[in-house]
Amino acid sequence: xxxxxxxxxxxxxxxxxxxxxxxxxxxxxxxxxxxxxxxxxxxxxxxxxxxxxxxxxxxxxxxxxxxxxxxxxxxxxxxxxxxxxxxxxxxxxxxxxxxxxxxxxxxxxxxxxxxxxxxxxxxxxxxxxxxxxxxxxxxxxxxxxxxxxxxxxxxxxxxxxxxxxxxxxxxxxxxxxxxxxxxxxxxxxxxxxxxxxxxxxxxxxxxxxxxxxxxxxxxxxxxxxxxxxxxxxxxxxxxxxxxxxxxxxxxxxxxxxxxxxxxxxxxxxxxxxxxxxxxxxxxxxxxxxxxxxxxxxxxxxxxxxxxxxxxxxxxxxxxxxxxxxxxxxxxxxxxxxxxxxxxxxxxxxxxxxxxxxxxxxxxxxxxxxxxxxxxxxxxxxxxxxxxxxxxxxxxxxxxxxxxxxxxxxxx
Amino acid sequence: xxxxxxxxxxxxxxxxxxxxxxxxxxxxxxxxxxxxxxxxxxxxxxxxxxxxxxxxxxxxxxxxxxxxxxxxxxxxxxxxxxxxx
Numbered sequence: 001x002x003x004x005x006x007x008x009x010x011x012x013x014x015x016x017x018x019x020x021x022x023x024x025x026x027x028x029x030x031x032x033x034x035x036x037x038x039x040x041x042x043x044x045x046x047x048x049x050x051x052x053x054x055x056x057x058x059x060x061x062x063x064x065x066x067x068x069x070x071x072x073x074x075x076x077x078x079x080x081x082x083x084x085x086x087x088x089x090x091x092x093x094x095x096x097x098x099x100x101x102x103x104x105x106x107x108x109x110x111x112x113x114x115x116x117x118x119x120x121x122x123x124x125x126x127x128x129x130x131x132x133x134x135x136x137x138x139x140x141x142x143x144x145x146x147x148x149x150x151x152x153x154x155x156x157x158x159x160x161x162x163x164x165x166x167x168x169x170x171x172x173x174x175x176x177x178x179x180x181x182x183x184x185x186x187x188x189x190x191x192x193x194x195x196x197x198x199x200x201x202x203x204x205x206x207x208x209x210x211x212x213x214x215x216x217x218x219x220x221x222x223x224x225x226x227x228x229x230x231x232x233x234x235x236x237x238x239x240x241x242x243x244x245x246x247x248x249x250x251x252x253x254x255x256x257x258x259x260x261x262x263x264x265x266x267x268x269x270x271x272x273x274x275x276x277x278x279x280x281x282x283x284x285x286x287x288x289x290x291x292x293x294x295x296x297x298x299x300x301x302x303x304x305x306x307x308x309x310x311x312x313x314x315x316x317x318x319x320x321x322x323x324x325x326x327x328x329x330x331x332x333x334x335x336x337x338x339x340x341x342x343x344x345x346x347x348x349x350x351x352x353x354x355x356x357x358x359x360x361x362x363x364x365x366x367x368x369x370x371x372x373x374x375x376x377x378x379x380x381x382x383x384x385x386x387x388x389x390x391x392x393x394x395x396x397x398x399x400x401x402x403x404x405x406x407x408x409x410x411x
Numbered sequence: 412x413x414x415x416x417x418x419x420x421x422x423x424x425x426x427x428x429x430x431x432x433x434x435x436x437x438x439x440x441x442x443x444x445x446x447x448x449x450x451x452x453x454x455x456x457x458x459x460x461x462x463x464x465x466x467x468x469x470x471x472x473x474x475x476x477x478x479x480x481x482x483x484x485x486x487x488x489x490x491x492x493x494x495x496x
Contacts, residue, residue: 068430069452131454 004178007246007253007411010088010239012080012188013351015338016052016232019060020083025355027337028363029384033216034338035230040072040112040194047203050215051194052232052339069132070145071110072192076235076344077142078149081186085150088239089251090184092150101154101182102143103172104237105165105189107343107398108198110137115195142190146237154182160343163303165189166236167346167396167404171260173240183245188347190235202231205270207307219340220367221304221333222311222379229305232339236347238354253411255354258292258391261285265401272309272397276317279395282403283321286393290407294325296391299362301353303395304333305340314395315375317403330387332380336366346396346404353392353408360389417486421479424459438480456482464489 013020016034017027027034034052043049056062060079062070081102085092092100113136120128135141140158147156155176159168166189173187202208209228211218220226246253263281267273287293300322303314319326334345334352341348356362361384368381394406412420422436429452435445442448448456453473460482461467466489476482 063430064426064432065430068428127458131451131458135451 005243006174006177006257007241007243008238008255008257008354008408009241009246009251009253010084010090011254011351011354012082012084012087012237013348014054014076014080014083014235015341015348016054016234017337019054019057019079021087021351021355024351025359028334028352028355029361031364031366032337033366034232035215035218037215038194040233041115041196046196046199048199048208048210049212050218050230052230052234052341053194054233071113071136071141072233073106073110073142073190074145076192076233077104077190077237078145080188080190080235080237081146081149084186084237084239090239092152095184097151098153099183100152101173101176101185102146102152102156103159103169103185103187104142104146105159105161105169105343105346106139106142107160107162107165107191108193109139110141111193111195111198113137115197118197146186152186161402161404162398162400163340163342163345164396164398164402164404165343165346166348167350167394167406168402170238170240170257170347170350170406171262171404174257174260177240177242183242185240186237187240188235188237189344191342191344192233193231193342194233199231209306217367219306219336221302221306221336221365222371222375223368224370224372226306226308226311228307229335230339232341234338234341234344234348236344236351238347238350255357255408256411257406258409259286259290259407261287261289261405263403265403267401270399272313273401274313274316276313276320278401279314279317279397279403280320282405283317283393286405286407290391290409292391292407294322297322297325297329297393298387298389299356299392300329300331301349301356301392301394302331302333303397304335304365306335310397311372314397315377318377326377328378330362330380330385331377332363332365334363336368346394349394349396350406350408353394353406356389356392357408357410361386362389412487412490414483414487417483418479420463420486421482424456428455428459436479438478438483440479441477442479460486
């Protein structure tokens with residue numbers, strides 16, 4: 001029996017550099033930055049006053065009713081799901097919706113709701129807490145609202161592995177398809193973390209860039225002068241289908257989701273293991289499952305957050321896993337443009353990875369004028385690079401020591 | 412407070428707190444069937460009403476409420492004339 005092939009048939013990115021596959025690709029190739037002065041909450045007194053923010057176009061913006069009953073997390077997710085379905089050319093009404101699953105990872109859940117509820121409770125006590133607090137705030141609300149909106153009643157759930165949540169959701173979806181639990185899965189990630197407490201928390205950890213005066217220049221992955229990541233909101237949903245299901249409706253797929261690898265650091269709650277040992281094992285496992293060798297890899301979409309520790313450990317992991325090929329594989333970081341959208345990041349970057357395959361173009365890392373001299377990888381900087389792209393690895397590493405690597409090949 | 416005042420108040424609460432469309436909130440509208448309200452909406456609405464009239468409503472009285480007109484009646488029963496204006 002041949003193994004089920006999993007195809008990516010639709011892309012729904014919702015990011016500060018572009019909403020929708022076409023606009024997101026345009027944003028990447030134009031070197032856009034989605035980072036700006038914070039508007040989702042007041043920056044007064046916060047250690048950092050910049051963030052990656054999303055402007056939803058009118059046709060994807062939440063209704064008054066949705067604004068009243070669901071969190072920003074749901075609004076971004078629903079926009080991503082709508083875009084992904086449209087991109088896949090799928091009409092939900094024509095599907096056996098009991099065979100459609102939904103998996104959406106979120107690192108921190110409905111944080112704007114948490115923040116507002118905390119303030120309401122502090123001033124008004126228990127009676128001031130909304131009956132909608134829990135359903136708005138819970139991490140699985142993102143997957144649930146998509147399931148409810150379209151009546152998708154296959155397996156529906158969430159992954160919660162901090163900044164690897166989106167990538168982990170794609171892994172879960174892959175497993176659902178390969179094991180026959182579903183024929184189609186809408187999978188991805190979403191986070192809407194731009195609340196004062198979250199910015200304060202990451203700021204107190206010294207995880208965030210403090211380049212407030214230069215929003216577009218603040219996210220500087222792999223640069224010698226990088227000083228932390230830039231927090232962002234965002235979402236991305238991908239439509240994954242078994243090859244059989246796609247073929248039956250005449251869809252060829254945008255890419256094959258050929259494999260994945262996962263391994264943990266087992267080391268520290270926030271600091272990556274300095275040699276990137278867990279990340280290297282995840283890279284190795286992803287290549288093996290996708291039947292790739294390091295010489296086959298044509299692009300690495302890095303986790304590349306711009307924190308001193310992540311980038312150093314990631315480079316070590318790539319050297320370990322790719323061996324001699326490490327010096328020649330082009331590497332870039334989407335977060336240099338979007339900022340770090342936590343649980344959405346892995347899914348947003350999966351979209352970027354598929355688009356690199358589709359266009360045979362590797363987007364450049366923004367703000368990488370002076371790569372850390374210790375790193376010595378082939379970072380794509382300045383302009384996007386046209387090159388033959390046949391296999392892409394997309395890295396997601398997370399607080400907690402979760403390492404997830406996705407492998408995409410041509411469909 | 413007269414009937415129109417009460418209806419306006421209910422309409423304001425349902426549009427502000429629940430994001431419902433003002434034009435749908437008419438006396439004859441059934442909250443569940445016509446407005447799509449669920450049990451969580453009901454809790455939010457009752458909290459807002461109680462804040463307005465300054466007293467806790469009797470659960471049995473709330474249970475019987477089905478239409479916007481029923482909510483208006485509850486409000487009128489609990490509001491001394493002119494107290495809310």
